[in-house]
Amino acid sequence: MSKQKLVLIGNGMAGVRAVEEVLQLAPDQFDITIFGSEPYPNYNRIELSKVLQGDTEIHDITLNSWQWYEDNNIKLYPGETVLKIDKDKQIVRTDKGREAAYDKLIIATGSLPFMLPLPGADKEGVTAFRDIKDCEKMIECSNHYKKAVVIGGGLLGLEAARGLLNLGMEVDVVHLADYLMERQLDQTAGKMLQKELEKQGMNFLLEKQSEEIIGTDRVEGLKFNDGHQIEADLIVMAVGIRPNVSLAKESGIPVNRGIIVNDYLETEVPNIYAVGECAEHREMVYGLVAPLYQQGKEMAKQICSIEGDGYQGSVLSTQLKVSGVDVFSTGKINEDEHTKSLKLFDDWNGTYKKVLVDKGKITGAVLFGDTSDGNRLLSLINNGAAIEEYTESERSENSGADLISSMPDEEIICGCNGVTKGTIVEAINSQGLATVEQVKGCTNASRSCGGCKSLVSDLLEHTLGDDYTQNEKESICTCTTLSRDEVIEEIKLKGLTHTREVMNVLGWKSEEGCSKCKPALNYYLGMLKPTEYEDEKESRFVNERLHANIQNDGTYSVVPRMYGGVTNAEDLRKIADVADKYEVKMIKVTGGQRLDLLGVKKQDLPDIWSELDMPSGSAYAKGLRTVKTCVGADFCRFGTQDSIGLGIKMEKKFEGLNTPHKVKMSVSACPRNCAEGSVKDVGVVGLDGEFEIYVGGNGGTHMRKAELLYKVKTEEEVLAVTAAFLQYYRESANYLERTSAWVERVGLDQIRSVLDEKQTFLELNARMDEALSVVQDPWKEAIEDNRLLRELYQNVKVPAGTN
Amino acid sequence: MEKLLSKVFVSRLEDLPEKLGKTVIIGELELAVFKLEEGKVRAIENRCPHKGGVLAEGMVSGEHVFCPMHDWKISTRSGKVQEPDTGCVQTYETEVKNNEVYVIVPGK
Numbered sequence: 001m002s003k004q005k006l007v008l009i010g011n012g013m014a015g016v017r018a019v020e021e022v023l024q025l026a027p028d029q030f031d032i033t034i035f036g037s038e039p040y041p042n043y044n045r046i047e048l049s050k051v052l053q054g055d056t057e058i059h060d061i062t063l064n065s066w067q068w069y070e071d072n073n074i075k076l077y078p079g080e081t082v083l084k085i086d087k088d089k090q091i092v093r094t095d096k097g098r099e100a101a102y103d104k105l106i107i108a109t110g111s112l113p114f115m116l117p118l119p120g121a122d123k124e125g126v127t128a129f130r131d132i133k134d135c136e137k138m139i140e141c142s143n144h145y146k147k148a149v150v151i152g153g154g155l156l157g158l159e160a161a162r163g164l165l166n167l168g169m170e171v172d173v174v175h176l177a178d179y180l181m182e183r184q185l186d187q188t189a190g191k192m193l194q195k196e197l198e199k200q201g202m203n204f205l206l207e208k209q210s211e212e213i214i215g216t217d218r219v220e221g222l223k224f225n226d227g228h229q230i231e232a233d234l235i236v237m238a239v240g241i242r243p244n245v246s247l248a249k250e251s252g253i254p255v256n257r258g259i260i261v262n263d264y265l266e267t268e269v270p271n272i273y274a275v276g277e278c279a280e281h282r283e284m285v286y287g288l289v290a291p292l293y294q295q296g297k298e299m300a301k302q303i304c305s306i307e308g309d310g311y312q313g314s315v316l317s318t319q320l321k322v323s324g325v326d327v328f329s330t331g332k333i334n335e336d337e338h339t340k341s342l343k344l345f346d347d348w349n350g351t352y353k354k355v356l357v358d359k360g361k362i363t364g365a366v367l368f369g370d371t372s373d374g375n376r377l378l379s380l381i382n383n384g385a386a387i388e389e390y391t392e393s394e395r396s397e398n399s400g401a402d403l404i405s406s407m408p409d410e411e412i413i414c415g416c417n418g419v420t421k422g423t424i425v426e427a428i429n430s431q432g433l434a435t436v437e438q439v440k441g442c443t444n445a446s447r448s449c450g451g452c453k454s455l456v457s458d459l460l461e462h463t464l465g466d467d468y469t470q471n472e473k474e475s476i477c478t479c480t481t482l483s484r485d486e487v488i489e490e491i492k493l494k495g496l497t498h499t500r501e502v503m504n505v506l507g508w509k510s511e512e513g514c515s516k517c518k519p520a521l522n523y524y525l526g527m528l529k530p531t532e533y534e535d536e537k538e539s540r541f542v543n544e545r546l547h548a549n550i551q552n553d554g555t556y557s558v559v560p561r562m563y564g565g566v567t568n569a570e571d572l573r574k575i576a577d578v579a580d581k582y583e584v585k586m587i588k589v590t591g592g593q594r595l596d597l598l599g600v601k602k603q604d605l606p607d608i609w610s611e612l613d614m615p616s617g618s619a620y621a622k623g624l625r626t627v628k629t630c631v632g633a634d635f636c637r638f639g640t641q642d643s644i645g646l647g648i649k650m651e652k653k654f655e656g657l658n659t660p661h662k663v664k665m666s667v668s669a670c671p672r673n674c675a676e677g678s679v680k681d682v683g684v685v686g687l688d689g690e691f692e693i694y695v696g697g698n699g700g701t702h703m704r705k706a707e708l709l710y711k712v713k714t715e716e717e718v719l720a721v722t723a724a725f726l727q728y729y730r731e732s733a734n735y736l737e738r739t740s741a742w743v744e745r746v747g748l749d750q751i752r753s754v755l756d757e758k759q760t761f762l763e764l765n766a767r768m769d770e771a772l773s774v775v776q777d778p779w780k781e782a783i784e785d786n787r788l789l790r791e792l793y794q795n796v797k798v799p800a801g802t803n
Numbered sequence: 804m805e806k807l808l809s810k811v812f813v814s815r816l817e818d819l820p821e822k823l824g825k826t827v828i829i830g831e832l833e834l835a836v837f838k839l840e841e842g843k844v845r846a847i848e849n850r851c852p853h854k855g856g857v858l859a860e861g862m863v864s865g866e867h868v869f870c871p872m873h874d875w876k877i878s879t880r881s882g883k884v885q886e887p888d889t890g891c892v893q894t895y896e897t898e899v900k901n902n903e904v905y906v907i908v909p910g911k
Contacts, residue, residue, distance in 0.1 A: 054840065054865070143842060143899070168843055168880070512822075512840065514876075515862045515869035538822040542860040542871040545823075550871055554857040602826075791820035796827040796836075798811055 003031045006303070007092055007102035009082045009247070011036025013045055013448075014276025014292040015108025016064055021300030023072055029304060032074045033100050035092070038131060039079035041066055046289060046416075046448055048135050049156075052163025053322075054511045058132055060504040063447075085251035087269050104271050104303050107248055107259060111241035111277040111287065116151065120213030126235045129160040138236065142167035145233030149173075149222050151210055153180040155320060157238035158197065162322040164236070165201050166511075172203045172230055174210060174222070184318045184329040188345065189352055189368045196325050196350070205230070243278045243285055258285040263310030265299035275299050282313055289416045289448050290314060297418070317378045317415055319371065328374035331381045332356050332364030339363065342387065357387045375452060379411045404455070404462045413455050416448035421459065428463045435486045436460065437506060453507065457481060476735075477516035479508045484734050488524055497532075499525065499539050515541075520735035523622070526658055527730050530771040537792070543620035546792060547778040548605055551598065555585075556605060558597040559619035560612050561655065564629045564647035564667075565593025571614060578608050592626030592664065594619065606793055609779040615655070616779040622736075623658050627651040628666040630674035632686075639669035641686025646715050647675075650684075653719060656775035659726065660733040660742075678706050681739040682722050691718050695725055695751075696743030704740040707748050710755075724755050724764040730771070808907050816842060816902040824859035824868065829908055834895060835859035836906065837879050839866055844897045845879035846906045852890035 006022065008015045011034050019032060036042075040062070047061040069076045077094065084093040091101050113128035115121060125145075127137050138160070142148075148164040150157045153175030161171045173180075179190030180197075194204055208228070213235060214221040223229045243258035254260050254268045258280030265273045265281075276292045277285065286292060291314035301308035317330035335341055335356065342355040351369030355362060355377065361384055365377040380390055409422030427433055427442045436456050440446045446453045475481050480503075482490070487506065496502045499521040503513050513521070522539035537545050548556035560575065575595060579587055585599025594617050600608060609616075618625055629647035633639035647667040657663075665682040666675035677683020679699030683706050685692040690713050697706025710721050728751060733742040743751065755761050782788050813827050819838040826849055827834040835849040835858040845866065849859050856872030863869075866880050876885040882894040896907040 139841065167841075510865060512863075512865040514864050515874055518862060518864060538820070538863060541862065546860070550857075550860065552854065552872070554855075554860075790818065791823070791825075796813055796825060798813065798827070798829045 004029060004103040005101055006030035006032045006104045006106070007100055008032070008034045008106045008108060009085075009092065010106075010108035010110055010276070010278075011038065011040075011042055011076065011078065012108060012110050012276065013042065013063065013289060014110070014296055015106055016042040017293050018106060018108065018275050018296030018299050019074070020064075021297050022303055025300055025306060026304040030104070032072070033102075034069070034074055034076045035080050035082050035094060035100075036076070036078050037081045038133075040132060041069065041076070041078070043132070044448060045131070048129070048132070049159035049163055049322075051132075051135050052129075052138060052160065052167070054163070054166045055508075056504050057500075058135070060501075082247060085247065085253070085272070087251060087253070087272065090271065102271070105273065106299070106303075107253075107267070107272065107274040107278060108276045109244040109247060109278045112244045113237065114240045114242050115237050116210060116239055118210055118213050120215065120219070121237075123213055123215050123219045124217055125215070125219035125233060126213060126237065129156055129236050129238050130241070138164060138234065139167060141234045142169050146170055147172075147231050148234040148236065149230065149232040150236045150238055151222075152238035152240070153177070153204065153206070154183065154238065154240070155181060155318060157236070158193075158202075158320060158322060160236050160238050161197075161202050162200070164234075169234070170203070171201070172205055172232075173197075174205045174208050174224075176207065176209060178207050180204070180206075181318075181320070181327070184333065184366075185327065185368075186334055186354060186366050188354070189327065189329070189366045192350065192352055192368050193320075193325065193327055197322070200322075200325075241277065241287055243280070245278055248274065248278070256280050256283070263298070263312065264302040264308075265295055265311060266302065273299055273303065281311060284313060286314060286316070288316055288318070290418065291316070293417055315378065315381050317374065319374065326367070326369055326371040328365070328367040328371035330365050330374070330378045331362075332358070333366060342391070355387065355390065360386050362387055362390060372454070375413060375415055375455060376407065376411065378415055379407075382412070404458045413459065414443075414445035414447075414452045416452075417444040419443050419445040424456065424459055425463050428460060434460065434464065435482065435490075437482070437486070437490055476520055477514055479503070479510045479513050479517050480506060482506060484520075484524070487521070488528065491524065491528060497525070497529075498534075499536055519544075523658060523660065523735050527771070530767075530774055544622065546602065546605065547616055547620060547782065548600070548602075549620045553599075554602075555599045556602060557619070558600055558605065558608055558612075559590065559594050559617035560614035561617040561651075562594055562614075563651045564627055564644050566629075566644060566648065567595075574612050574614070578611050581611070582608055590619070590626075592619075593628050594626060603793055603795060606779075606783050606789055610783050615777045618655065621656075621658075622661050623656065624651070624654040624663050624665065626664060628664070628675045628680070630668045630670075630672075632667075632669035636669060638672060639686075640688045641667075641669045641691070643667040643669035643675065643684075643686055646684065646686070646718065649715065650719065650722060653772070654722070654726065656777070657726070657730075657772060659730055660735050661738045663726065663739065665722075679703075680706060682725065684718055684722075689713070691715075693718060693721055693725075696739050696748070698738055698740035702738060702740050704744070707743065709748065709752065720761075720765055721755070723768040724761050725751070727764040727768040727771070728754055731767075808909060810898065810905045810907050813904045813906055816844070816899055816904050819844070819904065822863045824861060824863065826857065826859040827906070829906070830910070832908060834906060834908075835861075835868070836897070836904070837863055837868065839863065839879070842899070844899055844904050846895040846897050847877070847879055847882050848893040848895075850892065851875055851877070852884060852892060853888065858892070 042064040044061040044063050050056040081095045082092045113130040127134050148169040149172045150161045151174045153173050161173050164171045179187050209225045211225040212223040221231050245255045248259045249255045259274035261274050261279045275295045295311050298311040315331050320327040340357045344353040354366045356364040362380050407421050411421045439456050446456050502521050518539040522536050526533045543549050582604050584597045588596045590596050627647040627650045629644045632643035663681045666677045666680045667684040668675040669686045679697045683694040693709045694706035695709045698704045824835045824837045827836045833849040834846050836846045851870040853875050856870040860871045861868040867876050875888045882892040884890040898905040
């Protein structure tokens with residue numbers, strides 16, 4: 001039997017989700033063709049506000065990659081608009097002259113932003129906030145202009161305003177009503193919201209009706225009907241949306257406000273369906289993602305001839321996506337003569353909760369400040385629950401975990417995608433999921449607006465018990481709840497290639513991370529892909545960026561490499577000359593047997609390095625610092641081994657290596673251990689005919705005596721064991737975890753059991769060689785790179801009184 | 804006394820390092836000029852209120868800089884030290900025109 005032809009008009013969230021549902025129900029039943037006016041694959045429109053707010057980049061909000069269309073054999077025509085539906089011949093025609101026949105047609109043309117028909121609305125600098133193009137326009141505008149005005153104090157307008165603030169613009173929000181988000185909030189919550197947003201820097205003009213946009217070619221201001229006038233370089237209209245029904249209307253498909261559909265999302269014309277923001281069901285047009293996905297599900301069943309209950313309409317809930325503000329509302333918002341309400345208003349902590357009750361049943365809720373109850377309330381309303389169900393469970397509840405355990409399995413956790421507690425728990429148990437990201441990947445929960453992430457996290461904790469709590473406690477930093485292991489797993493799984501991408505894809509809470517996670521991610525990425533990853537100098541602490549140690553007065557210190565702590569007259573002469581010429585404030589012998597030139601000006605660093613012509617001593621590095629050695633067999637009367645020779649070999653092998661934290665090593669030639677191997681990360685002690693290798697020692701804040709790892713016979717074995725040990729440390733320690741803490745945490749037995757595996761031992765050595773293969777001397781690199789020199793080492797000096 | 808401001812050319816935009824700071828010395832004044840995401844430029848006093856750390860060498864995250872001395876977090880927009888620490892550094896207006904970066908500083 002040949003496949004039926006399914007055509008989708010509109011490559012957006014509702015339509016594509018419906019196609020996904022169809023593919024799930026009947027993978028081989030249809031040849032699918034999709035037309036989309038925008039030149040992108042399906043992306044998450046809800047997250048445009050995050051793009052604007054700088055939390056995410058455009059390529060990160062893609063929901064279905066180009067590959068997805070290919071993998072599912074879908075013919076996609078992006079940037080192509082359908083102009084005509086011939087419902088008799090069952091053919092659609094596009095603006096590029098293409099024709100496509102259909103057996104089933106889905107119209108998912110979405111909405112158009114409503115543009116106020118003000119005089120001057122066609123001027124440059126007036127935009128809607130609906131798609132990627134609008135977003136780009138605003139970002140571009142913020143680079144050149146200062147004053148933004150957003151017309152509309154609803155959900156969209158406020159998200160746009162927050163984004164524009166983040167882009168560095170001054171923002172006035174103009175609103176017709178006397179408080180914000182009046183369709184989703186009551187006056188109390190609306191006023192609290194206003195106060196909070198004013199604190200964030202927004203300026204509000206309420207009860208203002210716009211009359212005219214002023215300016216010559218470009219917008220210069222906005223005039224109101226009371227004669228008042230404000231300046232503006234950019235005007236964003238966010239006053240609402242209207243269903244995009246013109247194609248349906250022109251093609252003779254019955255339309256009211258939206259395209260009229262029945263419970264099965266069928267229009268009045270056979271074989272034509274409509275779904276999403278363009279559809280009108282029981283006189284309701286929905287503009288939020290959850291109902292649209294529910295519609296898609298029911299429609300897919302109908303298209304695949306599977307019996308279903310049909311779509312029954314939705315109770316709406318809203319969550320504002322503005323950082324630092326938690327607002328939630330659902331169902332009925334305002335009291336009337338029939339309703340009673342439960343209200344909690346905490347002015348001090350800035351929280352407000354109102355639950356509306358009609359004839360004993362919960363019919364609506366408004367939450368401000370603490371929205372953790374939101375999804376539960378929505379689910380209670382959908383189940384027609386009595387108010388007691390809410391109040392009683394609330395009294396007994398102590399924590400998120402109790403709340404989670406008291407939820408029935410059919411309770412919706414992710415409102416956007418309609419994922420229940422039962423589905424998530426089932427997926428966690430049957431597929432061994434351990435992270436929010438994995439749950440998202442498997443069940444779609446938290447894939448859209450991300451508002452339920454904390455609930456999903458609670459659910460993981462509830463299901464996995466201590467295993468999960470453990471992970472949570474060890475999150476990399478406060479920017480994320482993910483642990484080091486989870487982040488590394490995700491980097492591998494998703495092939496993430498730079499720190500910013502990790503932060504975006506893994507849902508970092510702060511836009512660009514912090515001083516803890518940035519260098520950590522930079523290290524992990526480099527550790528995972530040593531030959532491909534390009535180290536990010538902006539993710540490095542100053543010392544590692546400039547390859548010198550910053551001192552308390554802003555000067556630097558220079559420590560040249562002296563392998564094994566051995567120097568010679570020529571090097572000493574160069575050091576002395578440099579010290580004189582650049583007026584070095586002090587020359588100090590370090591604990592690691594090196595010379596430290598202190599008090600060097602930043603701009604002198606490259607010249608000093610060039611004149612020294614010695615490799616960097618890495619005294620600033622999270623990597624191998626020094627290999628300290630004793631005099632050894634050549635001179636010492638007790639010496640049994642050539643400690644200096646071995647020390648130099650070790651230092652030459654591992655110099656320049658990046659490790660989670662600094663690594664200090666030593667080689668002594670007898671058990672007197674003059675090079676102090678008991679307090680080194682790796683301390684080698686030479687005996688007659690063999691070497692002892694001690695690890696995990698520390699003489700600093702975490703005083704710890706090194707433990708004996710192995711006894712070996714040859715220098716080659718010392719080098720190989722050290723390489724395997726350090727590589728295992730590199731791969732499994734947390735960033736900034738010294739070997740002392742790591743050995744203690746992991747246990748020497750575990751480390752030994754890993755290195756005992758011959759194959760593993762060889763692989764660790766091979767990966768170490770790979771990591772070492774890209775090492776370059778950073779001083780030489782800097783001297784030879786003019787751009788680096790200019791960007792990092794030169795100051796800009798402007799004499800006073802110029803310009 | 805009337806406060807005089809002058810606009811001083813600092814650098815071409817492309818010559819400033821991405822997501823890093825630059826030490827800019829204008830007469831007696833020492834500024835840390837940052838090029839943030841999307842080429843946004845901010846200028847603040849190059850001195851942490853804690854122990855005088857050079858902020859131009861700090862790590863930049865979003866619109867904050869972390870002082871290289873003791874990791875104080877400071878807004879490059881408001882100059883405010885972020886909690887739990889307290890304090891403030893002077894901020895200076897910047898302007899980017901035709902890829903030329905200017906700062907507005909007192910004096911003529």
